[in-house]
Amino acid sequence: HNGWVMGWAATRDFAEPCWECVYLKRHLMAWGDCVKLRFGQQPEDSPFIWEWMTRYAVSMAKIFHAIRLDNAHSTPLHVSQYILARVRQANPHCWIFAELFTGDHHVDLLYEKTLGINALVREAAQTGHPRELSGHLTHLGGHAQGRPGPVPAVERMVPAPRTDRKHPLR
Numbered sequence: 001h002n003g004w005v006m007g008w009a010a011t012r013d014f015a016e017p018c019w020e021c022v023y024l025k026r027h028l029m030a031w032g033d034c035v036k037l038r039f040g041q042q043p044e045d046s047p048f049i050w051e052w053m054t055r056y057a058v059s060m061a062k063i064f065h066a067i068r069l070d071n072a073h074s075t076p077l078h079v080s081q082y083i084l085a086r087v088r089q090a091n092p093h094c095w096i097f098a099e100l101f102t103g104d105h106h107v108d109l110l111y112e113k114t115l116g117i118n119a120l121v122r123e124a125a126q127t128g129h130p131r132e133l134s135g136h137l138t139h140l141g142g143h144a145q146g147r148p149g150p151v152p153a154v155e156r157m158v159p160a161p162r163t164d165r166k167h168p169l170r
Contacts, residue, residue: 010073010102010111039079054083061087066095068121072111073102080115088116097121 043050060067067087072080087094099121102108111117 010107039076054086057083057087058090061091061094066097069096069098072098072100077114084115
């Protein structure tokens with residue numbers, strides 16, 4: 001299963017063999033709607049998976065103007081870089097939307113810059129109060145929402161449109 005390991009660095013692949021034994025110790029909070037693939041460090045480590053996933057992503061980029069990386073933080077950066085390079089060869093204008101939950105603004109920026117993410121998918125339903133939603137919008141937009149005046153020059157994240165749910169079919 002794919003999922004998340006509490007306290008695990010987003011840039012580390014928990015499917016790789018390591019002494020923490022994430023699966024054996026049941027530290028993984030499993031998500032039932034996706035599967036974790038073990039890519040390895042290079043295409044030669046698992047040629048079928050690298051080729052299959054690259055072919056799939058490229059075929060989507062040839063059909064659509066944008067693609068979405070679901071749980072982008074759960075795919076190793078080097079794998080996403082490889083696949084997105086091929087996507088951009090097939091469709092140089094393809095927009096990349098990513099669902100990214102690293103819990104760290106600087107790690108989010110690393111993913112955005114490394115992968116060339118155009119926009120993030122965020123959930124408005126994760127806020128418990130309208131003031132909290134306003135805070136998220138201010139943080140993601142770089143200035144207070146609805147306030148007239150110039151936008152301050154700060155290093156900011158890519159746009160993150162809010163939706164009422166991340167998976168609209170549920």
